[in-house]
Amino acid sequence: MAASIARKKALGIGITDAVAVLFILAVPALSHLTSVPFYLLDPMRLAVLGALLASRSRVNGLVLAVALPLVSFAISGHPVFPKCLVIAAELSVNVLLFSCLVKAFTARLSSGSGDGAAGHLTGGAVPVRIGLAAFISILLSKALYYGLKALVLGAGLMQMELVSTALWVQLVVAVTISVCFALWWRNARFQ
Numbered sequence: 030m031a032a033s034i035a036r037k038k039a040l041g042i043g044i045t046d047a048v049a050v051l052f053i054l055a056v057p058a059l060s061h062l063t064s065v066p067f068y069l070l071d072p073m074r075l076a077v078l079g080a081l082l083a084s085r086s087r088v089n090g091l092v093l094a095v096a097l098p099l100v101s102f103a104i105s106g107h108p109v110f111p112k113c114l115v116i117a118a119e120l121s122v123n124v125l126l127f128s129c130l131v132k133a134f135t136a137r138l139s140s141g142s143g144d145g146a147a148g149h150l151t152g153g154a155v156p157v158r159i160g161l162a163a164f165i166s167i168l169l170s171k172a173l174y175y176g177l178k179a180l181v182l183g184a185g186l187m188q189m190e191l192v193s194t195a196l197w198v199q200l201v202v203a204v205t206i207s208v209c210f211a212l213w214w215r216n217a218r219f220q
Contacts, residue, residue, distance in 0.1 A: 042089050046089065081124055123167060135155055
């Protein structure tokens with residue numbers, strides 16, 4: 030029975046990962062075909078965090094955080110290799126921060142201390158805290174991204190603008206992802 034459950038979970042993770050890779054490979058083609066800049070939606074973060082939410086596996090999230098930029102580089106040569114490494118670091122930190130923040134933000138609810146009885150608050154408080162964990166982890170990992178990118182640019186390993194996507198667009202995407210996380214968490218009821 031346990032082996033069957035493990036196989037089903039592994040199959041689910043495999044399907045999730047395949048969808049994430051196909052999504053990343055399809056975004057540039059869709060952008061070129063439609064002239065819609067889908068890259069503004071932060072597709073690698075969407076794929077990694079979506080897979081993390083679907084699989085509920087931090088290890089899988091970390092594997093994808095490193096693999097997706099490398100696969101994209103290997104297939105299309107984009108992003109350039111130094112930026113690929115910066116993105117992999119950013120996404121890995123995003124996964125780790127999200128996982129840590131979820132534990133920290135929901136620990137008081139599960140223990141019944143702090144905000145009141147656990148059963149009283151889990152209905153609305155958990156999704157809000159999940160959304161907040163997603164938002165904070167995105168902002169902090171984005172700050173790391175710009176710090177690392179500035180170092181790489183300063184070292185002359187890349188030549189591009191430090192900020193290529195407007196910060197307000199990135200903020201809107203971060204808020205949207207965070208709200209989606211809170212809603213999905215509530216509907217899925219997993220913790």
